[in-house]
Amino acid sequence: MTRILMWFRSDLRVHDNTALAAAARQGAVVAVFLRSLPQWQRHGHGASKLDFWHRGVAALGESLAGLGIPLLHRDIDDFDQAPATLLGIARQLGACALHFNREYPLDEQRRDRAVIAAFQQAGLAATGHHDSVAFAPGELLTGKGDFYGVFSPFARAWHRRLTAAQLTLRDAPPPQPSPGIAADRLPSPPRLADTPVAAHRWPAGEAAAADRLERFLRFRARHYAGQRDFPALAGTSELSPYLALGMISHRQCLQAALNENGGSLAEGDAGIASWVNELVWREFYHHVAAGFPRVCRHRAFQQHTEALAWRDDEAGFRAWCEGRTGYPIVDAAMRQLARTGWMHNRLRMIAAMFLSKHLLIDWRRGEAYFLRRLVDGEFCANNGGWQWAASTGTDAAPYFRIFNPTTQSRRFDAEGRFIAEYVPELAALPPRDRHAPSDTQRAASGYPAPIVEHKTARLRALDAFKALPPSAPSARPAPR
Numbered sequence: 001m002t003r004i005l006m007w008f009r010s011d012l013r014v015h016d017n018t019a020l021a022a023a024a025r026q027g028a029v030v031a032v033f034l035r036s037l038p039q040w041q042r043h044g045h046g047a048s049k050l051d052f053w054h055r056g057v058a059a060l061g062e063s064l065a066g067l068g069i070p071l072l073h074r075d076i077d078d079f080d081q082a083p084a085t086l087l088g089i090a091r092q093l094g095a096c097a098l099h100f101n102r103e104y105p106l107d108e109q110r111r112d113r114a115v116i117a118a119f120q121q122a123g124l125a126a127t128g129h130h131d132s133v134a135f136a137p138g139e140l141l142t143g144k145g146d147f148y149g150v151f152s153p154f155a156r157a158w159h160r161r162l163t164a165a166q167l168t169l170r171d172a173p174p175p176q177p178s179p180g181i182a183a184d185r186l187p188s189p190p191r192l193a194d195t196p197v198a199a200h201r202w203p204a205g206e207a208a209a210a211d212r213l214e215r216f217l218r219f220r221a222r223h224y225a226g227q228r229d230f231p232a233l234a235g236t237s238e239l240s241p242y243l244a245l246g247m248i249s250h251r252q253c254l255q256a257a258l259n260e261n262g263g264s265l266a267e268g269d270a271g272i273a274s275w276v277n278e279l280v281w282r283e284f285y286h287h288v289a290a291g292f293p294r295v296c297r298h299r300a301f302q303q304h305t306e307a308l309a310w311r312d313d314e315a316g317f318r319a320w321c322e323g324r325t326g327y328p329i330v331d332a333a334m335r336q337l338a339r340t341g342w343m344h345n346r347l348r349m350i351a352a353m354f355l356s357k358h359l360l361i362d363w364r365r366g367e368a369y370f371l372r373r374l375v376d377g378e379f380c381a382n383n384g385g386w387q388w389a390a391s392t393g394t395d396a397a398p399y400f401r402i403f404n405p406t407t408q409s410r411r412f413d414a415e416g417r418f419i420a421e422y423v424p425e426l427a428a429l430p431p432r433d434r435h436a437p438s439d440t441q442r443a444a445s446g447y448p449a450p451i452v453e454h455k456t457a458r459l460r461a462l463d464a465f466k467a468l469p470p471s472a473p474s475a476r477p478a479p480r
Contacts, residue, residue: 002027003093003179006069007034007086007100007115011131011246012056013206014063014172018131023099024173030093030181031064031071033057034085037190039078043107043379046372048341049244051196052204054189056245059205061186068176070183079111083118090124093181097124101131101246104286105379106296132250133283134158134166137290147291148284149301151395155280159266167251167258194372197341202241202375209242213253217260217272224271231333231344232417237275238342240376243282250279285384288394295383298364300392304471308392309464310362319451320355321369323423326442326450328434329409330354332422339422341375350408352389357402358457360464363390391465399465402458409435423447 004027006020014020023029035057040050061071074085086098098119102112112128119126130136140157141147148154216237220227227235242248254265257276261268265276289296300306319325323334333347343351348370355366367386371377387393391401413419416434420427425445426434433441442449 001177001179003095003181004029005086005090005093005095005098006031007098008032008057008060008071009034009100009103009246010244011101012053012060013209013247013249014060014067015206016169016249016252017101017172017246018129018170019099019101019127020173021170022127022129023097024176026097026099028176028179029069029173030089030095030179031060031069032086032089033060033071033073034082035073035075035187035190036077036079036082037075039076042078044368044371045377046374047190047192047194047196048202048373048375049371049377050190050192051199052202052241052341052375053245055199055204056247058186059207059247061183063172063206065183066175067173068178069173070179070181072181073184073187075187079107080114082111083115086115087118087122087124090119091122095124098126100126100128102128102136103132104137104290106289106293109290132246133286134162134250134254135283135287137287140287147287149288149292149394151281151284154284154287155277158280158283162265167254169249169251169255197339197375201340202342204247206242206247209239209248210252212237212239212242213248213256217256220271221257221260221275222269222271225274226271228274229346229412231336231347232413232415232421236345240378240381241342244376244378244381250283253279281384282381284394285380288384289380295387295393296379301387301394302392302396302471304469305390305392307468309467311360313359313361316359316451317355317361317365319448320351320359320361320366324448325354325452326448327354327405327409328416328419328423328426328437328447329405329413332413332419335422337370337373341373343370343374346408346412348385349389350403350405352386353397353403354405356386356390357461358405358452358454360457360461363387363392400462402461404454406436406454 004023006023006029008031011017064071076082076085090098116126140154220235224235227233257265257272261272266273292301295301323331325331330351333343333351337343352366355361356363363386367382371382384393388396391397391399416431419434425447426437429437429441437447
């Protein structure tokens with residue numbers, strides 16, 4: 001019996017899994033999962049994401065068992081141990097090949113290249129598949145042959161060149177005869193300093209992901225464009241954690257959108273087209289990570305902004321983290337993150353811009369805090385969003401665009417319902433007063449005064465950005 005290894009990472013599903021389908025065509029599959037807790041923690045992933053990952057692997061193991069595919073587990077300290085560990089398993093089992101789906105941040109790419117090299121040196125095959133994006137990084141380039149650094153032309157090229165073949169779903173493998181290997185018992189959940197959010201908030205596995213997608217398309221998708229910015233409404237898909245760990249694929253999402261929208265992704269229903277646009281943004285940030293690897297090294301995409309004079313303000317940073325800035329919408333957002341492991345997208349922009357512009361604290365500190373708290377923490381999207389808000393990234397908000405938190409609050413939470421839920425000390429106030437309570441109301445409720453005044457903070461941020469050297473004519477990618 002020909003045995004083939006399938007290495008699962010952030011692709012925890014059996015349906016529409018490119019590498020798994022390829023492995024099953026070649027022989028009897030033995031699945032492997034390498035838990036790299038120390039490495040993942042060094043990369044900044046926190047308790048909620050790691051717990052969700054653990055539960056996702058458990059759900060994957062059950063699905064694989066139904067197909068006769070055993071799942072083996074190994075713990076490694078860092079990515080450097082992956083080549084020897086996988087090669088050792090292959091030799092032990094007599095496996096002749098390894099399949100996996102590629103990941104695009106810098107460390108993950110280096111790990112995968114090292115694994116392929118080790119297998120090739122041993123005379124074994126190792127194949128990485130492009131699965132998490134429609135176009136592999138490097139397939140969509142500008143007219144000059146560069147990676148795109150601006151979203152709009154990337155999105156136009158994406159829609160123009162997308163083919164039906166790129167959206168074809170891969171069937172789950174049929175049940176196979178036993179390969180004569182027993183599955184490993186799932187390791188104990190990771191012991192972490194932080195406590196993860198309650199598991200019932202984010203049930204793991206591809207069945208849970210499929211259910212969430214179905215409910216979104218049935219009840220929310222056609223209202224998405226009009227409701228996605230309002231945090232008190234259940235207007236978003238909340239699929240980001242499942243996409244981040246591959247419990248559902250982008251193809252499954254896009255095919256469902258096509259079916260719901262009369263065969264169109266860019267036109268038709270405004271809500272569905274708007275949601276598809278968010279999936280394209282996600283892919284764009286994967287391309288940015290691969291094409292501009294400096295963003296994976298804690299560097300700004302807009303290189304001239306590296307000279308920005310960020311402030312050292314530990315008290316301000318702690319107040320932001322703990323949701324006590326004195327700006328109710330910012331504090332509600334940060335408390336939502338702490339309670340649920342997730343934050344509404346509009347609030348991510350507001351909270352990120354408050355830290356990077358109002359407090360003028362280095363965006364990298366906020367990026368790291370979000371990644372540690374988010375159940376959907378994904379390097380590419382998180383980095384891209386933070387750099388956008390801080391005016392250091394692709395398509396960055398112009399430096400002079402600085403959200404007024406109170407204006408944003410009145411616009412997107414007009415009745416103060418979201419504020420009342422997450423800042424309950426303000427719930428008794430009239431809705432119109434929840435956005436900017438008076439001094440008397442703050443004192444009576446125990447809610448803090450603003451830690452910075454908006455106009456003063458805005459001018460300080462403008463001065464800091466004006467002091468930067470001129471930007472380069474274009475942001476060129478590193479050689480590939």
